[in-house]
Amino acid sequence: MxxxxxxxxxxxxxxxxxxxxxxxxxxxxxxxxxxxxxxxxxxxxxxxxxxxxxxxxxxxxxxxxxxxxxxxxxxxxxxxxxxxxxxxxxxxxxxxxxxxxxxxxxxNASTKVKAPKSFPHCTKSQHLSNPWKSSELHRNSGTVVAQQRKRRSVFHIRWNPNEKYVVESREKPAINSSKLSPHPRLKLSKNTKLTFNPKLFMCHDKHLEKCQNKTANFRQHIIHIFERSLIDLKNEPNFYNVHYTPVFASSFEEQYYPSSCLLMDAGVKILRRRDPPFHNLEIGKLFPKQKLFRKINDIKTCAIVSSAGSLSGAKLGRFIDSHDIVMRFNDAPTIGYEIDVGSKTTIRVLNSQVVTKPQFNFTHASIFQNVTIAAWDPGKYNTSLSEWSRTADYDLFTNYKIYRHSYPKSRAFLIDPHSVWRLWQSLQTFVGSRPIRRNPPSSGFIGLALLLPYCPHIDFIEYVPSTRLNGRCHYYSKEMNSACTFGAWHPLAAEKLMALDMNLADDISVYQHGILRIRRPDKLLCGFNFLGY
Structure with a gap:
């Protein structure tokens, strides 16, 4: 038997x-x-x-x-x-x-993601390779050609880009928002000029091999700059007292655990009334009772609009407004820029400097009204919430109280600082043994982690620079500084390499149109708690 x-x-x-x-x-x-x-x-x-x-x-x-x-x-x-x-x-x-x-x-490795109705996928495959593995590019007769992989364009432009298209925004800019106002948490870089001319890589006919080769060359330039930013990191200050070593270093997480799961496992979230110690504090009573979004099941498409200078001339306004959720950052205006950035705003992610400093006029500027607000301050690494409420980087609590008392029906939330540092840990784990800047992630990356659990897929606009890269910090200002794109304070290089690793869109969409597409991962993949949260 x-x-x-x-x-x-x-x-x-x-x-x-x-x-x-x-x-x-x-x-x-x-x-x-x-x-x-x-x-x-x-x-x-x-x-x-x-x-x-x-x-x-x-x-x-x-x-x-x-x-x-x-x-x-x-x-x-x-x-x-x-x-x-x-x-x-x-x-x-x-x-x-x-x-x-x-x-x-x-x-046959493509993943089909439904795009907004106005912009169906293109039917032809495009050149794309894993951006983190730059060795996938090879030279053939002096020409860089990307390896073939089937990935779809995020949209197909059906309208004439030269046609005038304006939808006036209801938002009014904050004080000095379109002028050279202080830019939060940005250490000036010595290299304010780009080392190459992005215009040389622009092309319009994606089916031509010449266009594909130009795009592959541009992609190689961008990734090289990001990787060099990681290598050149030396003697960086540790203001936030960060001490962390990835559990699996570069041998496991970077190679075997999906990047999107690392992002989800960080669990970036808003603070609620019941969270200690706020359940016993006056400010805790001001936290909205509602959830971050009202009708979660109705959310199909989401767009995150960066404030990058390369959005100038993008003509993506209609594409952006076609999404169910549109996220913007700090005091980035829409009035006067509707053709390029759209007019719709669902949620704004603000850092504590914008909430605190008088020039941003957080408590009264109309740009911060009639919109969901998610404000954040990192605090020190591993500090308790009680201590954070007393020793935040910037005292966002005073203006937050004024705002909530002035607009009791507003939807203004504070992001859990612990989750912000968990997100930083995910970044360090993704990069592996190479250290990243021991400063908190940017508002853009925090916004991505905050929004991903709610959206089947997210279109991230001009987070990774396209061939429209012009060296400007923001589309609404004329300040020139390459640090805004490649990082001088936030761990931007690591963030954007990780975003590229999650990307589903083809190279033409990313580097010519400026659109990343990131899909929410399957629950079966994530939640293994490899990071020990």
């Missing part, structure tokens, strides 16, 4: 492995695991007569589903299979079998 059970056990294990690799090559090839595969595996489990034989099979099923979902999220990284249990067999497969698997992924 034992021999019979042993044979049954071994044969079923082998059958599951066969189905497993069948799913990898065929099920994932079509973008979905076939339902019949699950039914067949379920039948194997149900046919086992004793529980001792069900347990290992259930474990294998779990890892099988996890791994296939992992591959679907990061299709270019087939090597991720080798990290999990029960997958060492892949290393021993014949080379021909490996090549078949790799070929299947390279040809």
């Amino acid at each position: 034992e021999n019979t059970h042993s044979c049954t056990y071994v044969s079923n294990i082998l059958c599951i492995y066969i189905l497993y690799y069948y799913s990898i090559i065929n099920g994932v090839k079509s973008g979905n695991i076939k339902f019949t595969t699950y039914i067949t595996i379920s039948q194997f489990v149900m046919n086992f007569g004793q529980m001792v034989f069900r347990v290992p099979v259930l474990i294998i099923m779990y890892f099988m589903i996890f791994q296939i979902q992992l591959i679907r999220a990061q299709p270019s990284q087939l090597k991720r299979l080798s990290i999990l249990p029960f997958t060492g067999i892949f290393a021993s497969l014949p080379e021909a079998t490996k090549q078949i698997s790799l070929k299947a992924f390279n040809q």
